[in-house]
Amino acid sequence: xxxxxxxxxxxxxxxxxxxxxxxxxxxxxxxxxxxxxxxxxxxxxxxxxxxxxxxxxxxxxxxxxxxxxxxxxxxxxxxxxxxxxxxxxxxxxxxxxxxxxxxxxxxxxxxxxxxxxxxxxxxxxxxxxxxxxxxxxxxxxxxxxxxxxxxxxxxxxxxxxxxxxx
Numbered sequence: 001x002x003x004x005x006x007x008x009x010x011x012x013x014x015x016x017x018x019x020x021x022x023x024x025x026x027x028x029x030x031x032x033x034x035x036x037x038x039x040x041x042x043x044x045x046x047x048x049x050x051x052x053x054x055x056x057x058x059x060x061x062x063x064x065x066x067x068x069x070x071x072x073x074x075x076x077x078x079x080x081x082x083x084x085x086x087x088x089x090x091x092x093x094x095x096x097x098x099x100x101x102x103x104x105x106x107x108x109x110x111x112x113x114x115x116x117x118x119x120x121x122x123x124x125x126x127x128x129x130x131x132x133x134x135x136x137x138x139x140x141x142x143x144x145x146x147x148x149x150x151x152x153x154x155x156x157x158x159x160x161x162x163x164x165x166x
Contacts, residue, residue: 020045025060026145029105032064033112036071039064055092059102062088063109085109086119100137103129104146111155127155131163 028042046061065085069078089109093102107126113119130146137143147164150156156164 020049020057022056023141025057026141029060029063030145030149032067033070039067039071043068051088051091055095055099056101059089059092059099059105062086062090062092063105066109066113082117082119098133100130100133100146101139101142104142104149107155108149111153123155127160131160134164 025042025045028038028045032039032042042060042064046057046064049057049061051058062085065081065088067085069081069085072078072081089102089106093099093106096102103126106122107130110120110123110126130150134143134146150164151161
């Protein structure tokens with residue numbers, strides 16, 4: 001009996017410590033900017049993610065931290081969330097500057113921020129990176145997510161938008 005209880009306890013602990021499902025993270029991230037509930041769910045899903053986790057998940061954690069700032073009323077809390085999220089995103093990208101997903105995350109965040117926050121410097125560079133590397137990614141889910149976002153982005157030229165259709 002003790003062995004069974006120990007096994008159940010051990011297995012339940014392993015289930016809780018599993019890394020976040022990237023598909024679920026992506027789905028929630030896409031909705032987080034328009035749904036405080038989805039932003040909160042995503043933040044809770046990534047609660048155990050830290051700088052030792054995969055850089056992509058750490059980058060998502062930074063992004064959702066910044067998105068959460070949108071839903072806060074207190075300006076100091078907004079600024080603290082923004083600063084924390086920015087640091088996490090930049091730290092993740094510094095670990096893998098050629099990661100398409102993380103460059104997309106930063107681009108999607110920066111292109112939606114007000115200019116006074118002064119966090120838009122990489123927008124052009126990330127846009128070019130996304131357009132150059134999008135066609136070679138084997139991850140069709142990621143590619144679809146990026147293309148759908150870029151089609152609605154005001155940061156692309158007509159020629160760049162046309163290139164997405166090809």
